[in-house]
Amino acid sequence: MSKVKNCISSYMKRDGNRNVVLLIAFMAVQILFFSQVTEYFLGISNFVNLMRQTAELGMVTIPLAMLILTGNIDLSVGAVMGVCAISLARMLRAGMNIGLSILITLCIGALMGCINGFFVAKLHLAGIVATIGTQVMLRGACFILTGGRPVSGLPKEFLDVAKWNLFGIPFTFILMIAAFVIAIFIMQRTSFGIKLHAIGYNAKASKFSGIQSDKLKFWLYVLSGTVAAIAATFMLTRFASAESAFGTGYDTDVLTSVLIGGMSIAGGSGNLLGALLGVLTIGTLRNGMNHLEISALYQQMVLGALIVISAAKWRKYKA
């Protein structure tokens, strides 16, 4: 018993792992709780549903977590998703080839990422300022693109993508987990991870060691935009219609997952496994609260509280 305890405590001491352990414990507790107090939580159909919901959130979390590791942030993902989904929906309704429309959508996402990357890497704006700027602009674009009415009536072949699955597990969820596995592997086994941590902890020393942080940041923003476009595509197959508010609040959800996962907003500290667990925790919590018929407004308050609790250092400061 004490051996296990030692093992866990030494694991927790390593960077970002404290929250990994805490989140696993929290997950176990909440699954137990929800399965006791609600009727349908443990059902297979609910789990499939849960996987669908968390898949897109998880995808977007990967690039954002990397950006946060470097001490940057992307608050425009929700708005980028909105623009991408609405554009895609309009192209599809106009009868354009599905593959081509999706390709164009991805390009739009990448372009939005380029704009953010340009602001941060070239003009040296703070990431939070630049991406709030693009967020507001792009949300405006969403209203213009929809004209205030939801775009629906999409081709059936496109909507069928939502039903793709492997042994009942939604395709998007498998894709998301695979992406996370690859990302975690890259972070741990290539020099990319060292660079991200180094930039986040000390941008100046990284520069003085010849690490080209501007280039790296630029491509991370491009990645973030592209992945947002991918997530928007999958989300559109589920929703079957795109309205002006598509993706609103998504940036906060992603941010919440990353922060609950133990990543430091100041950069440098944290790991991707924590971010994945953060995504699963948030997804499960939301789902469970839906079963409890707690309104979305109260859910928001619970999630907010969770960020603060998980980020606080529960240790007394020594004099």
Next chain:
Amino acid sequence: MSAEPILRTSKITKGFFGVQVLKGIDFEVCPGEIMGLVGENGAGKSTLMKIITGLYTNDGGEIIFKGAPVFFSDPGKARDIGISIIHQEFNLFSNLSVAENIFLDRKEFRNRLGQVNWKKMNEEARKVLSELGASFDVTMPVRMLSVREQQLVEIAKAVSTNAQVLIMDEPSAALPDNEVQNMFDVVRMLKQKGVAIIYISHRMGEIEQICDRVTVLRDGINVDVLDMKTRKIDDVIAQMVGREIKDYYPHTSREPGDEILKVEEMSGDGLKNISFTVNRKEVVGLYGLAGAGSTEVAEMIMGLRLMPSGTVLMNGEPVKKNAIEASMAAGIGYVPPDRRQEGIVVNMPIADNIIMANLPKYIKKGLLDFKKIAASTAEHIKELALKCNGADQTVLSLSGGNQQKVVLSKWLDRNPSMLILNEPTRGVDVGAKSEIYRLIDELANSGLAILLISSEVPEVLGISDRVLVMCRGRITGEYKNENLGQDVLLKAASGTTGGDGNE
């Protein structure tokens, strides 16, 4: 000097997590005396001072102030009875005015409603500063002041509380060399007024110049108190390290090789027409007071700072401007002056810090080669005698000297043909300093070209083969280091002579 000490500690002990840091320290300081406190990093200087100022509580022993034992429950108490400390890093609010900083939390300038009497406060501030021989605008925000003036504000803060014991922790570290004498004048004036001063410094020249007595700490005990009227600074150094340092500056004579670096007419950003060369197998000292522009030269060579005009040539080939990767590829390494900000990533392990400037070397088929990393870092740790618990330890917990060795390893890992060392021994204790000097000498002997930028004259004279002196963005002197006197460098650095340099 009155014989009765105003502050005395007796058998002070203190431990952290089972490690005994102070093992019974007896220390004293008399009114009107400047007591030097020296010791290598980790000897217990700062712990002792934190106990005296009430930041830590001692495990055993007692503090006797004016003949009576005292106990501080918090740092405010120590200040109230007259013990003040000026930290190495100033505790000033840069956006508040000078007067506000001096009288930050004093009640006497507030009426019952909490309204501040600005007129009275500014007048008092002016008075305190004029006592210190300073006369700058007290309504100015502190960020507009020079470092020396900021230090005066710190001193004024202490003096205004009627400090009877004033602790100065590395007061010259932040000051440019030419300001140190002015600071000494203020310190001597306080001494005249009967203030007891505890002067902590790594710079032995200053200790020799200003201190009446010197207490030497080593491994948590006070090994000796030396009266500087009769003893020499060499005795102090010998006591600090517990052995006599022979060849503190090892300097083997060598014949320089062919030219490797050539800087031609580098100008802009305060620099004016800088041209010089560095040869293989040569240590070139670049001496200059703060603001002379030596760091700018280094950063332009390295491509870290925009070079408006001029050329840098390595082996006769021009190096691409403003691109650190080009300078690194040309074989130059740069150890920056501000270790914590520019040199190391404190939260990362030693291994990651060592390999971060040379990542491609450790990639095999796109993946990191952890075996190679372990082997190579272990070799560096052994070669530089880096004291650590292993390559996984974070750099944060290393001493200054060992952190510097990490930075050196980072660049040595690239097998450079030229190293620029900017203040390589800043904040490094005496033992590690001499190790670094020996390393520089060995590297030069093995064929490396070394440009040593320093604002410490003894260091420059101690290990360079050739010395360049800079003043206000120009090179004002170039000398072969043979029987070169300190005065020659100081003169050239303050712009009083032209020297026989490139002017």
